[in-house]
Every structure is written in structure tokens, then in C-alpha cells.
Amino acid sequence: MKFKSKSASVPYIIWIALFVIAPIGLVLYYSMLDLNGEFTLVNYKNFFTSAYLTMTLTSFWYALVITFFTLIIAYPTAYLLTKTRHKHLWLMLIIIPSWINLLLKTYAFIGIFGLYGPVNAVIKLLGFDPTQILFTDFSFVFVAVYIFIPFMIIPIFNALDKMNPSLIYAARDLGASPLTTFRRVIFPLTIEGVKSGVQVTFIPALSLFMITRLIAGNKVITLGTAIEQQFLVAQNWGMGSTIAVFLILIMFAIMRFTRTKKKGGRA
Amino acid sequence: MKSLIQIMLAIVIACGLLSFAASKLEAANSAGGKDTLVVYNWGEYIDPSLIDQFEEETGISVIYETYDSNEAMLTKIRQGGSAYDVVVPSEYTIETMIKEDLLIEIDHSKLPNLQNIDPYFLDLPFDPKNKYSIPYFWGTVGVVYNPNEIPKHITFDSWDDLWDPALKNKVFLVDGAREIMGMGLNSLGYSLNSRDDNQLREALEKLKLLNGNVKAIIGDEITPLMINNEATVAVTFSGQAADMMFENEELDYAVPQEGSNLWFDNMVIPKTSKNVAGAHQFMNFMLDAEVAAQNTDYVGYAIPNKAAWELLDDEVVNDERFYPHEESRNNLEVYENLGLELLGTYNEYFLEFKMSLE
Numbered sequence: 001m002k003f004k005s006k007s008a009s010v011p012y013i014i015w016i017a018l019f020v021i022a023p024i025g026l027v028l029y030y031s032m033l034d035l036n037g038e039f040t041l042v043n044y045k046n047f048f049t050s051a052y053l054t055m056t057l058t059s060f061w062y063a064l065v066i067t068f069f070t071l072i073i074a075y076p077t078a079y080l081l082t083k084t085r086h087k088h089l090w091l092m093l094i095i096i097p098s099w100i101n102l103l104l105k106t107y108a109f110i111g112i113f114g115l116y117g118p119v120n121a122v123i124k125l126l127g128f129d130p131t132q133i134l135f136t137d138f139s140f141v142f143v144a145v146y147i148f149i150p151f152m153i154i155p156i157f158n159a160l161d162k163m164n165p166s167l168i169y170a171a172r173d174l175g176a177s178p179l180t181t182f183r184r185v186i187f188p189l190t191i192e193g194v195k196s197g198v199q200v201t202f203i204p205a206l207s208l209f210m211i212t213r214l215i216a217g218n219k220v221i222t223l224g225t226a227i228e229q230q231f232l233v234a235q236n237w238g239m240g241s242t243i244a245v246f247l248i249l250i251m252f253a254i255m256r257f258t259r260t261k262k263k264g265g266r267a
Numbered sequence: 268m269k270s271l272i273q274i275m276l277a278i279v280i281a282c283g284l285l286s287f288a289a290s291k292l293e294a295a296n297s298a299g300g301k302d303t304l305v306v307y308n309w310g311e312y313i314d315p316s317l318i319d320q321f322e323e324e325t326g327i328s329v330i331y332e333t334y335d336s337n338e339a340m341l342t343k344i345r346q347g348g349s350a351y352d353v354v355v356p357s358e359y360t361i362e363t364m365i366k367e368d369l370l371i372e373i374d375h376s377k378l379p380n381l382q383n384i385d386p387y388f389l390d391l392p393f394d395p396k397n398k399y400s401i402p403y404f405w406g407t408v409g410v411v412y413n414p415n416e417i418p419k420h421i422t423f424d425s426w427d428d429l430w431d432p433a434l435k436n437k438v439f440l441v442d443g444a445r446e447i448m449g450m451g452l453n454s455l456g457y458s459l460n461s462r463d464d465n466q467l468r469e470a471l472e473k474l475k476l477l478n479g480n481v482k483a484i485i486g487d488e489i490t491p492l493m494i495n496n497e498a499t500v501a502v503t504f505s506g507q508a509a510d511m512m513f514e515n516e517e518l519d520y521a522v523p524q525e526g527s528n529l530w531f532d533n534m535v536i537p538k539t540s541k542n543v544a545g546a547h548q549f550m551n552f553m554l555d556a557e558v559a560a561q562n563t564d565y566v567g568y569a570i571p572n573k574a575a576w577e578l579l580d581d582e583v584v585n586d587e588r589f590y591p592h593e594e595s596r597n598n599l600e601v602y603e604n605l606g607l608e609l610l611g612t613y614n615e616y617f618l619e620f621k622m623s624l625e
Contacts, residue, residue, distance in 0.1 A: 035607045051619045058622070110488065115497040132436070132497070135483040217483020218442060219624045226618065232338050233444060234614040235607055 024248065031241035043242035052226065056246065059222040063205035066144045070201050071194065073145065074152035078193075079186075081153070082160045091157055098150040106214050109143050110134060113215075135217035143215045144205060152197040159193025160186075195258040203251050223247050304545040305330045307340065307351040309532070310487075312404075314565035321552050327545050335486075344369055344537050351537050352546040358393040358531045359602040361400050366604075370399040371536040377547040380554035387593065388531065388571035393601070400533035401550050404568040406505035407529055407591065407599060408446050409522035411512070416499045423521040426454035429500070430476060438480045439489050439501040444610075444617035445602060446528065447474065447484075450502060453526045460603040464612070471616045475623045484621060493518060504530075505589055506568035513567065520588045522599070529599035531571075 034040045047053070077094070081087050097105070111117055113133040120130040133139050167189070171181040187194075209224035218225070223243055230240030306318075310333040318329050332351075334340040337360040343349055345367070356364065364370050375381060381401065388402045410423040417437070421428045429438055429450075440447055449459030451470030461467060482498070490507060492498040494514040501508075508520040534553065536546045552558060556574035563570040563579060569589050570576075576584045584590055591599070605613070 035611070051615070051622055055618075055622060110491075114492075114495070116495060132482070213442065213485055214488060217439075217485055218621050219481075219483065221618065221622050229614060229618065232336060232342075234611045235338060235342070236611050239611070 027241045027244050027248070029241075030237050031245045033238045035236060035238065043238045046239065047242050047246065052243065055221055055226060056223060056250075058220070059206050059224075060250070062141070062144075062220060062222065063202050065141055066148065066205045067198055067202045069141065069145045070148045070152045071197065074149050074197065075156055075194070077149075078153045078156040078160055081157055087157075087161070091153070094153055095150050098147075102147060103210060105147065106143060106211055109139070109215060113139055134215065135219065137216070137220065140211065140216035140220050143211055144208060147211075148201045148205065151200045155196040155200070156190060156193040159190035163189050199254060199258055202254055206250060207247060301542060301545070302326065303328050303330060304352045304542050304549055305332070305350055306549065307332050307334065307349075307354045309333060309355060310335055312355065312532075312566055314562050317553075317558055317562060320558070321549065324552070325545075325548055327542075327548065329549075344539065347539060349537075350539055350541045352540040352542050353534055353549050354537055355403050355532050355534050357602070358391070358533065359604045361533055361535060362393045362604040364535065364537075365394065365399055369538055371538055371540060371543060372398050373401060373536065373550075374547060377544075378551045378554060380551050380556075383554055383556055383559070383572045383574035385571055385573040391531065391601070393531075393604075394533070400535045401554070402571040403532045403534050403553065404506070404563075404566065405529070405531045405571055406568050406589070407522050408441075408449070408502070408504055408527050409508065409520055409588075410500060410502055411493060411508035411518055411520045412500045413493075413496065413515075413517050414519050415517055416496075424524050426450060426523045426525055428523075429454075429480065429502070432479075434480045434500060436480065436482050437499040438477065439482055439492070439498050439503075440484045441489070441501075441503045442484050442486045444614045446502070447620070448613050448617055449528055449602075450474075453523070456525060459526070459528060459600050460605065462605065462609060467612065467616055471620060474620045478624055481624055484624075506566065509567035509589060522588070522591065522595075524598065526598040526600060529596060529601050531601070 031043055032039055032041065034042055081090050081094075084090050113119055115130055115132055119133060124130050163186070167185055168181060171185045176184065206222065207224035207227070208222055209228050212218060212220050212222055212225050223246070227240050227243050227247070230236050230243065234240075304327050306313075306329055308331070312333070313331075318331060322328055334343070337357050340354065340356060341360055341363065344351065344354065344364070361370075375397075378401065381397075384402050388405065390396055394400045410429070412421075412423060418431075418433045421431055421433065423429075428434075445459075448467065448470060451474040452459050452461050452466060455466070455470060455473060457463075457466045457470065461470075487507070489498065489501050489503060490511055493501055493511040496515065496517070505520065505522075508518075512518045512520060534550050536543060540546055553562070554572065556572060556578060559570050559572040559575035560578040563575060563583070570579075587595070
């Protein structure tokens with residue numbers, strides 16, 4: 001960002017220093033303290049020698065699965081939205097549920113997926129035996145995808161909405177099949193929307209923690225759960241911070257991987 | 268830019284007005300300073316009408332806040348900035364708080380009702396002579412289950428029943444490292460305060476064999492699941508079990524013979540207290556026989572108040588499941604404060620156990 005006068009940037013600099021740089025600095029500092037408050041790198045060593053490495057990988061895997069399903073649901077939805085007549089109204093209707101507190105929605109799913117909940121009522125109606133859907137991998141991914149869908153739709157919708165429709169007509173006129181049009185024209189032009197959608201889904205998915213307990217019954221352990229445990233139960237702020245450092249590193253990697261390329265010309 | 272500044276100004280002014288209003292309200296609330304009492308307690312751990320009664324009797328207005336873990340409470344008190352007058356930690360946390368010099372000594376002469384407490388619950392190792400803490404409730408960790416849904420031979424006389432193949436996908440565990448690791452240790456005949464890494468490893472390996480049986484590891488959410496018959500077997504605290512059994516009469520509760528955890532929650536006064544006299548009044552009030560009996564009816568945990576036992580139903584007080592006799596209490600162990608390093612190991616193993624579940 002460029003400001004006409006330097007003084008206008010002061011509040012932003014203070015904000016970033018206080019709420020971005022200082023906390024990250026503190027996390028780094030705490031990650032190098034052991035239980036007795038002495039300076040050490042033992043937390044990092046523990047991270048690589050214990051279960052945390054496996055946990056990082058499984059977190060990563062679940063976040064990937066969640067992002068994938070969110071994307072394949074959100075992209076067609078966003079595309080169809082841009083074709084409707086009252087598209088902003090529809091978009092609004094999709095976004096409104098995301099205003100409801102996350103925890104509240106999660107608790108609702110405990111009832112919905114329960115043995116005597118509506119989903120099992122339908123299963124029974126179809127003649128199958130009711131099953132406990134709660135506390136499975138399926139229920140975890142389902143609820144997480146449900147929560148992230150609006151956040152994925154918005155950037156993709158914006159990208160699609162901004163796209164010049166004459167480009168599509170041109171592609172058709174030049175003989176491209178619908179699939180080719182999508183592959184070579186629409187998708188590349190909306191890739192920035194997809195990237196920001198992936199960012200806002202993948203990164204929070206890595207650190208989900210209440211859902212892992214309420215919906216997955218702690219059978220799925222993410223980095224977020226481990227950080228919470230270290231701070232609140234084990235009271236090992238050093239180890240908790242170390243896990244947080246790795247979470248931050250992964251986030252930076254994701255941001256870099258999905259960064260917007262600055263190229264000349266218009267998108 | 269101009270409109271941005273206007274918006275910001277509007278927000279600042281709104282915040283200013285709100286905080287002014289809030290401080291006015293608070294000032295009105297705490298008129299006189301000495302007339303408020305801040306109580307910090309576990310969730311669902313007091314009959315709210317007793318707070319009203321206390322306010323009426325003494326003219327002290329009570330600010331009531333809750334927490335859901337000893338550790339979260341301890342962190343808040345350690346950091347200062349709070350003004351809690353009465354807090355209700357469990358025994359191993361009280362030990363820590365005494366060591367860290369966070370508590371005020373209690374003046375027993377201001378607690379005439381202390382004589383109502385059964386001597387068994389006084390002068391315990393974590394706080395000799397009750398210098399810092401006064402008993403509130405006590406209980407055990409055990410198994411609550413629905414006998415109609417499982418084979419007859421499973422009675423949870425032994426922890427090993429949890430490993431029975433008939434319980435495939437039926438077992439719920441409480442989300443606590445000490446409780447579950449303790450259960451693993453107890454089932455092998457070891458102490459739940461074990462400091463021996465080999466024993467802890469062995470317990471972990473045994474816990475991992477539970478894999479197929481464990482449905483979920485959760486917290487308070489287990490209560491509605493048991494009540495609605497959505498869950499069959501749960502390892503949990505006695506009071507929570509009592510709540511469930513009150514709602515769902517099919518359920519039963521057992522404390523396995525190999526031993527389990529015996530816990531005490533006691534009232535203490537933190538150093539940050541601004542109303543020490545009021546805190547004593549509150550404790551004495553809670554020790555009153557009638558108040559204690561009413562509170563027990565509401566909360567469901569076992570009360571150490573023997574004068575209150577007279578007022579409670581015989582059925583409640585003679586229920587061996589919730590008021591185990593002194594000889595059966597010998598099998599039970601109280602948590603010791605293991606120190607942060609060992610607590611970390613317990614947690615690490617518990618995490619490893621959770622990760623081994625599929």
C-alpha cells in the first residue's frame with residue numbers, strides 16, 4: 001500500500017507491530033523456553049522425535065481432504081450463482097449461515113447426526129439399520145466442509161463475476177468445446193479466486209480444534225488440538241508455542257504457494 | 268479518507284460511551300466495595316437459588332463466574348488481575364496453589380459450621396489441618412453404563428471389562444489425561460500416580476488395545492448422549508453419572524475393584540481476594556446442613572457434610588456407588604501433584620493413545 005502522506009500510515013504500522021509482529025515474536029520466544037523457563041531448543045527436538053510429526057502429517061492430510069471437497073462443491077455453486085437472475089440475493093442467502101457462531105452449528109450437528117436424529121430417521125425410512133454417524137472421519141470432514149463452503153464461494157464468485165463474458169463467447173466462436181472453454185479460459189481466469197478460497201479454507205482447517213472433539217470424538221487430532229492441550233492442560237507453553245511456530249511456517253508456505261502473481265495486462 | 272476518519276471517530280465515541288456506562292453500572296453494583304463477593308466455581312456446581320439466599324441473608328451481592336478445568340482456573344489466578352474471593356479447585360491443584368503461595372490461611376474460628384464435616388474429609392495430606400481449604404464436594408471416577416444394552420457378564424467389577432470384544436464401538440471416555448492414563452495404570456494394578464516410565468508405557472500399550480471399542484473421547488457432551496441412550500458405556504466422574512442416572516433410570520454406575528480415583532473439591536481463598544471476611548461468611552453458609560443438603564440435591568455429587576446426610580434421603584446417602592464406605596475407599600487413590608514434567612509425559616502418552624484410535 002502507498003500513502004500520500006507518511007503520517008497516514010502510522011496507525012497501520014502500530015497495528016501491525018502490536019498485533020502481528022509482537023505476537024509472532026512472543027510465540028518464537030516462548031518456543032525456546034523449557035518448563036523451568038530456561039533457554040533451550042529441546043522443544044524443537046521433541047517436535048521431531050515424538051508423535052507431533054505424525055500429527056502434523058495427519059492434520060495436513062485432513063486439511064487437504066477438507067479443502068478438496070470444499071472446492072469441488074463451492075466452484076460449481078459459485079458458477080451457477082453467477083448465472084442466476086438475483087445472484088447477489090442468492091449469495092447473501094448462502095453467506096448468512098456463516099454469521100452464526102461456529103460452535104452453535106457444530107452442536108446442532110450432534111443432534112442431526114445422532115442415533116435418533118433426522119439423518120438416521122431417513123436411513124431407517126429407506127429400510128437400512130440406523131448407524132452412529134457421529135464420531136467418524138466422515139462426520140468430521142462433512143461438518144468441516146459445511147463450515148468452510150461460504151468462505152470458498154465468496155472469492156470464487158467474485159472472480160467469476162468480474163470475468164468478461166465476451167471471452168467465453170469468443171472461445172465458443174473459435175470452436176472450443178464447453179470443457180475446453182472451462183479448462184483453458186474460465187478456470188485460468190478465476191484461478192486467483194480459487195487461490196484465495198484455498199487459503200481461507202486450508203489454513204483454518206489445519207488448526208480446527210473444537211470440531212475434532214465434538215464431531216470426531218478426539219479420534220482426529222489436529223495441530224490446533226495439540227496446542228490447546230499444551231497450553232491448558234500440560235501447561236507447557238514452550239511446547240505449545242513450538243507447535244504454533246510450525247503451524248505459522250506451514251501457513252507461510254501455503255501463502256507463498258498460492259500467492260497472486262503480479263503480471264502486466266488485465267486479468 | 269475523511270469519511271474513514273468520521274467512521275473511526277464514531278466507533279471511538281461509541282466505545283467511550285459504552286465503557287462509561289459499564290463503569291457506572293459496575294459502580295452501582297459494587298456500592299461500598301466490601302459488599303460484593305466474587306465466586307469462581309465449576310460449571311453447574313451450585314444451586315443458583317442458594318446464591319440468592321446468601322445475598323438476602325448477608326446483604327452481600329455475589330458475582331458468580333465459572334470455569335471448566337483446574338488448569339484454566341489456575342492460569343487465571345496466577346496471572347493476577349482477578350479479584351476472586353472464593354474458588355473451588357481439586358486437591359492436586361490446591362497442593363500446587365499452596366506451594367506457589369497463592370492462598371490465604373483460613374480462620375477456622377469464623378467457620379462454626381465446620382464441625383458438620385465428616386472427619387474423614389479433614390486434615391488430608393494435600394492440606395494438613397485444612398489451613399487453606401474447606402471441603403465442598405467429593406467423588407470418584409468410574410463407569411456409567413446401560414445394563415440392558417450389554418451382555419450380562421459385563422459388570423465393570425474390573426476395568427478389564429472395558430476391553431471385552433462385546434463392547435465394540437460402544438465405549439466413551441472422558442477427555443482427561445490423568446483419568447484415562449490412571450485407568451490404564453489401575454487396570455494393570457499400578458498406582459494412578461505412577462512415576463515409573465515403564466509402567467506408563469505398559470499402560471499406554473494396554474490402552475491402545477482398546478482401539479476397536481472406543482467410540483469417542485469427549486467431555487460434558489457425554490451427558491446428553493447417555494441420557495438419550497445414544498451411548499452405552501462411559502468412563503466419567505461420579506457426579507456426572509448421577510446426573511445421567513437421574514434423567515435415565517436404566518443406567519447404572521460402578522467403580523472397578525482394582526481401584527480408581529478419589530477426588531475432593533475444596534473451597535479456598537486466593538491471595539487476590541478483596542473481601543476475606545465475606546469469603547469466610549460464604550464458606551460458613553455453604554457448610555450449613557440445610558444449605559449443603561439442598562445443594563447436593565441440585566448438583567448430584569457426594570457431600571462431605573455429615574449433618575446434611577441426616578437431611579438427605581437414606582437412599583442417596585447409603586448408595587454405595589456414590590458414597591463408598593471407608594473400607595472400599597481404601598482401593599481408591601487421590602491424585603498427587605506430579606509436577607509439570609511428569610504431567611507433560613502423561614499428556615504426551617494420552618495424545619499418543621488418541622492418535623492410535625481409528
